[in-house]
Amino acid sequence: MRYQQWRLMLLRSYYRQSQFAYPCSQSQVTSISTRSISSFLHRRSGIGSMNKSEQLGPLRSPMTSSTGLVKSVTRSFSSESAIEEKPSAESTVIDIFSRLSGEDEIRKELESSDIVISQDLALKILRKLESNPDVAKRFFQWITEAFPGEVSSKNYNMMLRILGGNGLVDDFWGLVDAMKKKGHGLSANVRDKVGEKFQKDGLESDLARLKSHFVSDCLDDSAEKICNRVCKIVMKEEWSDDVEKRVRDLNFEFQSDLVKIIVESLDVEPRKALLFFRWVDESGLFKHDEKTYNAVARVLGKEKFLDRFQNVVEEMVSAGYEVEMETYVRVATRFCQSKLIKEAVDLFEIAMAGSVSNKPTPHCLGLLLKKIVTAKVLDMDLFARAVKAYTTNGKALTDALLKTVLKSLRSVDRIVQSSEVLKAMSEGGYVPSSDLQSMIASELSRKGKKDEAGELVEFMEESGNNLDDKAMASLVEGYCDSGDVEEALVSFEKMIGKAGASSTDYALEKLVRAHCNRNQARDAYKLLSAQVKEKLLKPRHSTYKVLVRNLLTKKNAREGGFEEALSLLPMMKGHGFPPFVDPFVSYFSTTGTSKEALGFLKAMTSKDFPSSSAFLRVFETMMKSARHSEAQDLLALCPNYIRSHPSVLELFNSMKLDESAVEKPLAASA
Numbered sequence: 001m002r003y004q005q006w007r008l009m010l011l012r013s014y015y016r017q018s019q020f021a022y023p024c025s026q027s028q029v030t031s032i033s034t035r036s037i038s039s040f041l042h043r044r045s046g047i048g049s050m051n052k053s054e055q056l057g058p059l060r061s062p063m064t065s066s067t068g069l070v071k072s073v074t075r076s077f078s079s080e081s082a083i084e085e086k087p088s089a090e091s092t093v094i095d096i097f098s099r100l101s102g103e104d105e106i107r108k109e110l111e112s113s114d115i116v117i118s119q120d121l122a123l124k125i126l127r128k129l130e131s132n133p134d135v136a137k138r139f140f141q142w143i144t145e146a147f148p149g150e151v152s153s154k155n156y157n158m159m160l161r162i163l164g165g166n167g168l169v170d171d172f173w174g175l176v177d178a179m180k181k182k183g184h185g186l187s188a189n190v191r192d193k194v195g196e197k198f199q200k201d202g203l204e205s206d207l208a209r210l211k212s213h214f215v216s217d218c219l220d221d222s223a224e225k226i227c228n229r230v231c232k233i234v235m236k237e238e239w240s241d242d243v244e245k246r247v248r249d250l251n252f253e254f255q256s257d258l259v260k261i262i263v264e265s266l267d268v269e270p271r272k273a274l275l276f277f278r279w280v281d282e283s284g285l286f287k288h289d290e291k292t293y294n295a296v297a298r299v300l301g302k303e304k305f306l307d308r309f310q311n312v313v314e315e316m317v318s319a320g321y322e323v324e325m326e327t328y329v330r331v332a333t334r335f336c337q338s339k340l341i342k343e344a345v346d347l348f349e350i351a352m353a354g355s356v357s358n359k360p361t362p363h364c365l366g367l368l369l370k371k372i373v374t375a376k377v378l379d380m381d382l383f384a385r386a387v388k389a390y391t392t393n394g395k396a397l398t399d400a401l402l403k404t405v406l407k408s409l410r411s412v413d414r415i416v417q418s419s420e421v422l423k424a425m426s427e428g429g430y431v432p433s434s435d436l437q438s439m440i441a442s443e444l445s446r447k448g449k450k451d452e453a454g455e456l457v458e459f460m461e462e463s464g465n466n467l468d469d470k471a472m473a474s475l476v477e478g479y480c481d482s483g484d485v486e487e488a489l490v491s492f493e494k495m496i497g498k499a500g501a502s503s504t505d506y507a508l509e510k511l512v513r514a515h516c517n518r519n520q521a522r523d524a525y526k527l528l529s530a531q532v533k534e535k536l537l538k539p540r541h542s543t544y545k546v547l548v549r550n551l552l553t554k555k556n557a558r559e560g561g562f563e564e565a566l567s568l569l570p571m572m573k574g575h576g577f578p579p580f581v582d583p584f585v586s587y588f589s590t591t592g593t594s595k596e597a598l599g600f601l602k603a604m605t606s607k608d609f610p611s612s613s614a615f616l617r618v619f620e621t622m623m624k625s626a627r628h629s630e631a632q633d634l635l636a637l638c639p640n641y642i643r644s645h646p647s648v649l650e651l652f653n654s655m656k657l658d659e660s661a662v663e664k665p666l667a668a669s670a
Contacts, residue, residue, distance in 0.1 A: 301331030445478025
């Protein structure tokens, strides 16, 4: 018989493993970090997702300690967990749902905290919210919508306890009806707790309804008792014919829920869980279904039992059953923690082939892709497989997913491989938004990765989705920031070669600033002038200002920069900007000839001569800087209406008075 072969194989392996009843190597910790994919625990209320900073307490058997059946098993974590204290996952989630109500806001906050709501974590959260029904209701509604069909009976009963215990009678009965449709029943604990509240509030009809409902549709605790008796026999000694006989002699009817509970309760001894799983089927006592297959898969889904897990999953799928969401999340988390990334992708592909309720969520994909891109070696084949499995099953990739991946790439200094990531995602029909195109382009060019940036441009062109103007401007900006102005110019030329380019003014300013930072203001002037005259570009006012200021530095002005700066004034006016005069005024306070000053004043207006106020400002600047002779020379070149202007006359008269007040020289000694 097949069962006998399984039994012999497992027993031989078991004896080789250890002489102890509970070898610590089998004490697989099912609690997982909330910085990975959280587990969906159903039976073991003492185990849940927690932050890395939390100490992991002893694992306890689902049986009570009074039975003495299974001792608590502990596993020590490294000292890393004690390095820093962080808020618990429960506290973080409660804070999020206390502050926010929007679905997108909540999802983003959970993603940024790397938290996935599991059945066990949900139970812990609801327990802490027992006196806060409003937040509890909002949280419970969210998890039932985010994970349809995955909320456990314990979660439902805890929510019922909150509603009934806080006097929310209508909500209580509404949830009772909803959970009944899901196949869940009312627990005795909730019946007693809520019954006390109903009695205290004088709700006699509701109390009677509660009692009748429980009698007709309660969760009989006999399943727990049967589970304890079976586990006591199985765990007490090695598997044998006698063990099989004693279990059979219990004369219980093994139904799906009971077998599932027993298998899950034996997870501290995965070999015995598998032996029981095989025996109960081969003996004809029960034929396994999707629930029981998934239960044993969760128990075996550990690195140590990888081959057995794979065999069970293959057998389950062949029988037409699916990998449940709870199974995927818990096992995939263990695989990722054990760096079994390929196995995690294999499982993801199988899970994605399931029905809608069992497909991994977008967040699950994000966490898996993060593990792939941060692995010791980035395997793009695994990345592409995960993306393909997701998209070929009717799911669409999003900008949020790409942001998550890019953040992970950046964390391990692999941002240069963002083009490869984008290619893999594009094969699933994804086209990144303008902002993300810009982010990738900027990252690559800023790091001086010409080849990778070029590949990005070529890839987008070949895919029929050219890198947009904003992204091209970011490419130019990145090259400028890295000091590679030549490559920035190449990218800029490609950009303006596109019809209707819309972000050229931003890119042009980055180029002008980059040239000026390299003391190449006159080259920047040539670039800007050519783009305005030949390409009819319209620079920003800030671009003109930067260029004028740099052209009027002493060295540049002396070598022709003044004339170039002066020629920018009519360009500014032509583009609707006011002339930028401050640098010119500063220039005349220290240098500059009277002819240059007159040329500047003429350039300030479209008329023959500018206003007298403009002349006065230049005169005052020169005089305050003790450049009296230059001021006199400029006055001589001015038209009569300026020379005879009262304010101008008064200004020069005051200059003469100041000169006459200078102390006379001392007489020479005899």
